[in-house]
Amino acid sequence: MRIIESDSQAKHLQEWLGSGVDEEIIALNVRSLSGSLPYEYLLYSPKISRRNDGRLRDRDLKKYQHIELGGWWCSGVDPLNNYILMMWGCFKPNHPRRDRQKIHKLIKYEHPYREETRAFFLLVPNRIWVKVSNRSGIPITEEDLQHPGGFWHWVWQQNATKLS
Incomplete structure (x- = not known):
């Protein structure tokens, strides 16, 4: 896994600590991601239309290109699947995209594209x-x-x- 440079990691950690979350819970559940890695977390659904060669369509790559600039990912365990680590989670990009319907609104949190919204349960020490x-x-x-x-x-x- 590619980890973001330490200043972004520190910023992400401070954001979570500032919300009163225990540092060990953060360490167990939150990851700093950048480059192409966020695509693996957000664009894995078999419901996403792909080209014949399996690559994501240009419109989806363009829509999500902002995630390459990094952000934090949080996920937990799935109580509906024997408490294994779940793929579904939440990504907060360092540079959010604009909502196309509400041009003045930023989309602060991204979730796996074309997947049902889920609750996730953080690992608890x-x-x-x-x-x-x-x-x-x-x-x-x-x-x-x-x-x-x-x-x-x-x-x-x-x-x-x-x-x-």
């Missing part, structure tokens, strides 16, 4: 899981720790138990 457990008074069992879904499976189980 055990240290924070323990804090949530202590604050809520809900213990973490050995079984919870062994489950591939970890924190999010535990949250789902606790909510399912309360609803029954």
